[in-house]
Amino acid sequence: AQTVTQSQPEMSVQEAETVTLSCTYDTSESDYYLFWYKQPPSRQMILVIRQEAYKQQNATENRFSVNFQKAAKSFSLKISDSQLGDAAMYFCAYRSNSGNTPLVFGKGTRLSVIA
């Protein structure tokens, strides 16, 4: 079974600075997707960024980018120019592209942004 590990329960960053959230995963598959979700206090999970495993180029979405290291099974999220609205729980998630499988989530990292 696939597992996702987030080793940082909490992180903090100064406003306008850069922070990196770590994620590692375990799988024997070669075709899959990786995601970062943001969960504010409203509880709604919001997709931040996604990465297809077959793509070597790291995904970027405005201030959010990933460092995808397939051989190391590592998928970190970098948030640049952090804003107060970035404060939330961040979850790393995995989904196989073979068969019908749901998302597998890590335990999350709570990000605080300091003004």
Next chain:
Amino acid sequence: GAGVSQTPSNKVTEKGKYVELRCDPISGHTALYWYRQSLGQGPEFLIYFQGTGAADDSGLPNDRFFAVRPEGSVSTLKIQRTERGDSAVYLCASSFSLSTEAFFGQGTRLTVV
């Protein structure tokens, strides 16, 4: 609707009671997922539907939990004989297909006292 809607937003029930949690997915989305998120944890998969049928219910913890989606749209998660350990946020998500992005609702916070 504009997004995935879950009702109620919060539910407090007594141990041993029966509860139903409702999920109204985005119109046209054929895939629907239920997750449970305990305090301090990531969401854990319970069950998902493709259309009206449960394609995978391997995440349901025991036979007290059951979910239906009779017309391929709204889904109801049913919990019988609730226990304090069932207290959690129950999240619902839907997607156009199993391979496209899933959109989440705001969840139902269930508290069993």
